[in-house]
Amino acid sequence: MSIKEAQQQSRLLRGIHRTLTGLHPVLESLIAALVGLLVGAILMYTWGFDPWKAYFALIQGAYGGSYEWASSLSRATPLILTALTFSICLRAGMFNIGAEGQMYMGAIAAVCITYFTLPPGLHHIVGLIFAATVGAAWSLVPAALKLMRGVSEVISTIMFNWIARWMALYLAIYVLVDPMRAEKTLSIPLTARFPILVPRTDLSYGIFVSIAFALFIYFLLWHTTTGYELRAAGLNPSAARYGGIRTKRTMFLSFILGGIAAGLAGATIVMGLPPTYAIYGGGGLPQLLNMGFDGMAVAMVGRNHPIGIIVAAIFFGGLNAGGRVMQFYGSNPVPLEMVRVVMGAIVLAMSIPELIRLFPMAKKGGQNLIRSLRRTTRSAPEEESA
Amino acid sequence: MSEVKAPSENGFFLRAERITKVYSDGTVALKEASLEIHPHEIIGLLGENGAGKTTLTKILSGLLPPTRGRVISPKGAVRFSSPREAFDFGIGMVHQHFALVGMFTAAENVALSFERPFSRLQLTKTIEDLEALMEESGLQVPLDVPVEKLSVGEQQRVEVLKVLSRDVDLLILDEPTSVLTPLEVDELFSLLRRLRDAGKSIILITHKLKEVQDVTDRIVILRQGEIVGDVQTAEATTERLAQLMVGHAMKQEVDAVELSDHELPVRKTHKAVDRSGRSILHVENLTARGNTRDIAVDDVSFDVYAGEIFGIAGVEGNGQSELVESLTGLRVPTSGIATINGANILGVDPRQIYRLGVAHIPEDRLELGLVLPFTLAENAILGVHRWKEFRGAFSILKWRSINQHVRELMDRFEIRAAGPNAPAKSLSGGNQQKLIVGRELAKDPAVIVAAQPTRGLDIGSAYYIRQTLLDMRGKGRAILLVSADLDEVLAYADRVAIMYEGKFMEVCSPDELNRERVGMLMGGVTAAREIA
Incomplete structure (x- = not known):
């Protein structure tokens, strides 16, 4: 009897646990986004701004019309690709922080196509292939270090980001520099520029590269054996090995795909961003800076799913685009940095469930607290009777 | 006192x-x-x-x-x-x-x-x-x-x-x-x-x-x-x-029969094996190290013949896991020979071992046998996902035929689940194990390596899985049954090896053993004392 009771009790606890952790991922992302916006609102209020007006301006600036939509999508373009870099590798069980560096190298490779002339179309393709190859090659070194020498990919990709950053800066300032304008590199020739999609905006056909690659990754992961093996290896390496999957190969592959995505991100920025179609060396590569890291945030909010990533990138792109409007909005000029605060708060809110899962200590502490509370409430009447 | x-x-x-x-x-x-x-x-x-x-x-x-x-x-x-x-x-x-x-x-x-x-x-x-x-x-x-x-x-x-x-x-x-x-x-x-x-x-x-x-x-x-x-x-x-x-005789088994309407379980199912028949799995002087680098399997030799269940009993941690892992490509042994129909299987990739006709029902079904977040369908093709049935041109997965395959498995092996797209972790332990057993037997294997196939299962599922193994024996498969459940091994194996500290203490027919003797062998007591 007592055993049955205890079993029932544990079943109930498990049920509650499942309900809490089984929150639909979309809902979880939505809640995180709302929490982020709420934190931003509280901060704005504390600093004497009107959060309602500010967010009105932000949303107007992000999705208020076709111009606004275009600028949001334009900012989403590279984010989709860098987010994919992180997600593909995470799906394969690898923590690739190197999108930033791989994207720098891709952008530099794309600039290199200014040195030869090709007919339009072919020139685009060559540019993309260049960037993708160089991005992939840049990611192969950490992958090889991981698989051959066991070097943590987190550390090596972070270090490679710095190498890439300063190398890109050097190349932009001294090698690929525009002789007429020392602050930027040579511009991509007309034959290789992505045409503008919406007139008088900076949204180019580059967005299709991003979306096509996201759809390709979706198809690869869920409709091919390659993707199946990759996901199996990421979720349970020992079961994958048992299933005859060569996990080293799938990890290597994930890094190659991730590098391609990051390289393409670099290419879409250089080949598809008016007005200059070049990298600014002056000011430390401002167009490229943080695009790789922001991609990780996008990947998290997009739940590492290519379709989710497209939606999340449009949201983050909208924050960036709308933020510019917000800071010039009439009587309520909220600094642009507030947008980054909101982004940071969203990422934190997203990671709370992950954190709880990561730190069994916190979980155990919570359980102990509950148990001791229960004990004090239960032991009180016992003492009276005794 | x-x-x-x-x-x-x-x-x-x-x-x-x-x-x-x-x-x-x-x-x-x-x-x-x-x-x-x-x-x-x-x-x-x-x-x-x-x-x-x-x-x-x-x-x-x-x-x-x-x-x-x-x-x-x-x-x-x-x-x-x-x-x-x-x-x-x-x-x-x-x-x-x-x-x-x-x-x-x-x-x-x-x-x-x-x-x-x-x-x-x-x-x-x-x-x-x-x-x-x-x-x-x-x-x-x-x-x-x-x-x-x-x-x-x-x-x-x-x-x-x-x-x-x-x-x-x-x-x-x-x-x-x-x-x-x-x-x-x-x-x-x-x-x-x-x-x-x-x-x-x-x-x-x-x-x-x-x-x-x-x-x-x-x-x-x-x-x-x-x-x-x-x-x-x-x-x-x-x-x-x-x-x-x-413990005493198979009390649980008797309960099972009363609970279900199945016919009487085949107690004492073992039969004399025709040793002149084909040896499918041949193992000779196999030695393997455990995770702590010390010898876990110590110079073990045996053969499993077609149409035979070869049981390995013993307290867990006496080298059974390492033996199974060595035979299924998950561990590289230090020395020895192991072949299936003459083809070497030591130190070979699991994928190639499966190609030789090996089904492996792993001991740790949650860690090895299943990818828990995967759906039923995704789990049902683990290890066979490269088969032509499931993989088309450009390695595109044929979801339609996979789903059909899963429905057949669900019917044939009585897997109770919401559908092919239910996540494997939502299944009960018994259904998870049936899924693994079904997947492995669908390979139509020559050798079945079953490690603790009924551990932690409810009586009905355990009974079903044991019956399935008997069916497979009837079809002439060679079955290696490793189990810590003594009743299971004694009732279903045709020959039993008792493993202690990496060695086989004794290999014999279950009829020659009684529980006391097995208990002593499992505890490492070799003293050949006859017990009435």
């Missing part, structure tokens, strides 16, 4: 009263277990895997709270919320896997156990105390060498010193001899006797019958969470202990 320094009726040190433990997944690990521990005695805790030995000691040493029941001392009820509290009370446990910091010296490791946040490290005092303690106990360990450089026996001595330095009254040792050489075992036992004479209580967890008879004063036998015997060592015979440990 005479040689035991007789404890008076009230002179107990600790008493566990009707302890019941139900784990959060619903497993009942202990049922109303009561145990009294006196000073001046060594208690042997004997039982098979999963009998509840470790759970009981974890509750005594404060690592786990009991679901029901209580632990009392002469001072009143005790309830520890941490091992540290148990330590302060005078209970120390030496775990099977040591909790030592490899880069620290023995002295530093002992000092660490005294650490409180922000307390001062008193290394000199610890070393002085330890030297005195080593003098007193006769346990000699170099104090200034990093413990990772010490032998396993010395590391264990550090663990014992760590516990003794806390001046405990009850010392619990979990399978202490499994890592020791015979000489070290003797040393450990003479230490335990000295400690007992000094008034300490000692609990020794083991499954080795000889040891438990050598050193203990009292033996407590656990089976399936219940204490089934509490005998004075002097009065216990090896046969009696073996019988208590492995």
Whole structure:
């Protein structure tokens, strides 16, 4: 009897646990986004701004019309690709922080196509292939270090980001520099520029590269054996090995795909961003800076799913685009940095469930607290009777 | 009773009263277990895997709270919320896997156990105390060498010193001899006797019958969470202990028949195997190392013939897992030969082994057999996902035929699930196992390696899976059945090997064995005594 009771009790606890952790991922992302916006609102209020007006301006600036939509999508373009870099590798069980560096190298490779002339179309393709190859090659070194020498990919990709950053800066300032304008590199020739999609905006056909690659990754992961093996290896390496999957190969592959995505991100920025179609060396590569890291945030909010990533990138792109409007909005000029605060708060809110899962200590502490509370409430009447 | 320094009726040190433990997944690990521990005695805790030995000691040493029941001392009820509290009370446990910091010296490791946040490290005092303690106990360990450089026996001595330095009254040792050489075992036992004479209580967890008879004063036998015997060592015979440990005839099986409408289970299903027939799986002088680099499978040779179930019985951790892993491509053995129909399978990729017609029902179904977040359909093609049936041009998955395959499996193997797209983790244990069994048998294999195929399953599922294995035998497959469930092996295998410390103690027909004999062989007692 007592055993049955205890079993029932544990079943109930498990049920509650499942309900809490089984929150639909979309809902979880939505809640995180709302929490982020709420934190931003509280901060704005504390600093004497009107959060309602500010967010009105932000949303107007992000999705208020076709111009606004275009600028949001334009900012989403590279984010989709860098987010994919992180997600593909995470799906394969690898923590690739190197999108930033791989994207720098891709952008530099794309600039290199200014040195030869090709007919339009072919020139685009060559540019993309260049960037993708160089991005992939840049990611192969950490992958090889991981698989051959066991070097943590987190550390090596972070270090490679710095190498890439300063190398890109050097190349932009001294090698690929525009002789007429020392602050930027040579511009991509007309034959290789992505045409503008919406007139008088900076949204180019580059967005299709991003979306096509996201759809390709979706198809690869869920409709091919390659993707199946990759996901199996990421979720349970020992079961994958048992299933005859060569996990080293799938990890290597994930890094190659991730590098391609990051390289393409670099290419879409250089080949598809008016007005200059070049990298600014002056000011430390401002167009490229943080695009790789922001991609990780996008990947998290997009739940590492290519379709989710497209939606999340449009949201983050909208924050960036709308933020510019917000800071010039009439009587309520909220600094642009507030947008980054909101982004940071969203990422934190997203990671709370992950954190709880990561730190069994916190979980155990919570359980102990509950148990001791229960004990004090239960032991009180016992003492009276005794 | 005479040689035991007789404890008076009230002179107990600790008493566990009707302890019941139900784990959060619903497993009942202990049922109303009561145990009294006196000073001046060594208690042997004997039982098979999963009998509840470790759970009981974890509750005594404060690592786990009991679901029901209580632990009392002469001072009143005790309830520890941490091992540290148990330590302060005078209970120390030496775990099977040591909790030592490899880069620290023995002295530093002992000092660490005294650490409180922000307390001062008193290394000199610890070393002085330890030297005195080593003098007193006769346990000699170099104090200034990093413990990772010490032998396993010395590391264990550090663990014992760590516990003794806390001046405990009850010392619990979990399978202490499994890592020791015979000489070290003797040393450990003479230490335990000295400690007992000094008034300490000692609990020794083991499954080795000889040891438990050598050193203990009292033996407590656990089976399936219940204490089934509490005998004075002097009065216990090896046969009696073996019988208590492995239990009586297949009570569960009989219940199963009453519960389900299946026809009577094929008891004594074994048949004489035609040895002149084809040997499908051939293993010769196989030696493999375990995860801790010591020899786990020691020079094992056997053949499994077509239409035969070859059973391997034994207490878990005696090399069965390593043997299975070596034969299925998950572990590279040190030496030996293993072939399937003449083709080498040692050190070969699992994928190639499957191509030779091997089905592997793994021991750890959650860790190895399934990718839990994957759907039923995704799990149903693990290992066969490259088959032409499921993979088209450009390695595109044919979801339609996969889903159809899953529905067929669900029908044929009675897998109860919401549908092909239900996540595998939503399935019950029995259905998960049926999914694995179904997937593996759908390969139409020549050899089936089934490791603990019915462990933790409800009776109906277990019965079903055993019947499936019998069907496969009827179809001429060679089946290697590794199980810690003795009833299962004795009832279903045509030949049985009993594995102990990496070696086969005996290979024979189950008819030539009785439970006492098997129990003794499992406990490492070879003495060929005929039992009527």
